[in-house]
Amino acid sequence: MTDAHPPAPTPRRSRSTRHRLTVGLFAAALAATALAGLPRTAHAATARQVERLDRGLTSVHTSSGNLVSWRWLATDPGDVAFNVYRGGTKLNSSPVTASTNYFDSGAPDSADYTVRAVVGGTEQPASEHALQFRPGYLDVPISPPAGGTTPDGVAYTYEANDASAGDLDGDGRLDLVLKWQPTNAKDNSQSGYTGNTYVDGIRLDGTRLWRIDLGRNIRSGAHYTQFQVYDYDGDGKAEVAMKTADGTRDGTGAVIGDASADHRNSSGYILSGPEYLTMFNGQTGKAMQTVDYVPARGTVSSWGDSYGNRVDRFLAGTAYLDGARPSLIMARGYYTRTVIAAWDWRGGQFTRRWTFDTNSSTNSGKGYDGQGNHALSVADVDADGKDEIVYGAMTVDDNGAGLWTTRMGHGDAAHLGDLDPSRPGLEYFKVDEESGKPGSWMADARTGQILWQTASGSDNGRGVAGDIYAGSPGAEAWSASDTTLRSAAGASLGREPSSINFLSWWDGDTVRELLDGTHIDKYGTSGDTRLLTGSGVASNNGTKSTPALSGDILGDWREEVVWRTADNRALRIYSTPYQTGTRITTLLHDTQYRTALAWQNTAYNQPPHPSFFLGADMPVAPRPSVYTP
DSSP: OOOOOOOOOOOOOOSOOOOOTTBSSHHHHHHHHHHTTOOOOSGGGOOEEOOOOOOOOEEEEETTEEEEEOOOOTTSOTTOEEEEEETTEEOOSSOBOSOSEEEEETOOTTOOEEEEEEETTEEEEEOOOOEEETTSEEEEEOOOOOOEEOTTSOEEOEEEEEEEEEOSSSSSSOEEEEEEEETTOOOTTSOSOOOOOEEEEEOTTSOEEEEEEOOTTSOOSTTTOOOEEEOSSSSSSOEEEEEEETTOBOTTSOBOSOTTOOOBOTTSOBOSSOEEEEEEETTTOOEEEEEEOSSOOOSGGGGTOSSSSGGGOEEEEEEOTTSSSOEEEEEEOOSSOOEEEEEEEETTEEEEEEEEETTSTTTTTSSOTTOOBSSOEEEOTTSSSSOEEEOSSEEEOTTSSEEEEOOOOOBSOEEEEOOOTTSSSOEEEEEOOSTTEESEEEEETTTOOEEEEOOEESOOOOEEEEOOOTTSSSOEEEETTOSSEEOTTSOEEEOOOSOOSEEEOOSSSSSOEEEETTEEEEOOSSOOEEEEEOSSEEOBSGGGOBOSEEEOOSSSSSOEEEEEETTSSEEEEEOOOOOOOOOOOOGGGSHHHHHHHHHTTSSSOOOOOOSSOOSTTOOOOOOBOEEOO
């Protein structure tokens, strides 16, 4: 890892005159909608429920000293300043106002830091003590489940797989939820038995709060268990939701359904028996309520094949369907039939808000079937203050009605955000797998109107969109079947990056970096520059080479990356060692970004994007309108 510390960049004035609709002040929201040419409505001023967070204070040690960074919360005043303390000594001569980081030159790795907000000239109480990243990372100890042997005599062990984050115990510090996957996990297209899937709730000090055993009637693999971690009921603690079955054992040891049932067939598929949806208590792992999974599998062949591949393709997410509080999204199918169910969790009970079914009389024949991706996105694409579900090449409105479909069909990867800041609203970049369809395309996320597309191809399995190059305005896009990096308007920019995978805001500027496998690179027109190589770590999900989790989970607005160690004994968290002069509210309080962290583990993991443009020549970042329980 490099120990260089580039000087803090000077924020550049934006070419854009608009703000995103998530600004906190109503007057600013009205001004922004007017500038964007959108209707003047009060929706943008609706406050959304978010987590109550601590400062997320970190100290990242380098050979030159320690980078101390912390969160600017959406609930802080806009003019809040900060004092930085090592032990009882204040380090800054005047309050820090331009950023939320401070480099303590020459300090030892054991230095103990706190920060104190300064509001109206008055210093507030000290924060929690900084988490120490030394040498440059923080290890969260984990312990694998015991391996086993399948009924046909195949031995397996366990690897740490996808993770998510949420405040499970209500102390303001994010905890981790980790899925353990057996070494014989299967894609749906592959026959064979698998070991059980386990899910752990873990504090950052390694304390395991609970372990859930999903049992033998939940097959293991990328497409079966999509778990959601979010505070759905506003009690200040995150819940954990996932699909369960007979024999699932919750974090207290209690069994769901029939403990003795074995619904596996001789090919290892589970094509009979009940299917459930369970909400677990995030602090204890206790199953609080279990209901029938919607939709039921019904006739297996009605989902596209008879052997059990397409019937068991599941997606999940979290969305603010009423504009204020989060709802759970659970779905099934995308190659042919698609069904999406929206659930509210209030007062310890599930209530189904709506169900979208491509086979219903309302939707049949309208081009919504067969349009799903191996992931989904959530955002307020129509600027009405409520979230939509972008489910591949089609979108479902906040009320469960179909909003638009491009009829471009299935694909693996998609990116939703303010990719072109010269246009009002959000844009959507997607790659396709189907012959005769464009290899990739960019669309207006409000209407599905195709803005540009690349030549037709077949099975374009990888694609990314993000502002990785300051020399072109807005986000750039590239894919496996294309030969060039493209501008936000689709024009050729020349050399493609060395990877087509994940993204990370890692160094000191607002241009995003490339995250692939176990390293982070910075794009350059003649070649990429290595910024970080993870030590003793491994990526997940085979050729997808994804981290356990990546996003703004600690420190300032830059993103951490979480990999499993190669021996599966720790989750190793890396945080940036670079200073920045840019101050942005924690991305955890931008609900489009926060819900993207929640759905990141779904099927083929994709990186998160905020609701506003974050990149070169960006305007001052908006302040979200939120409240905490």
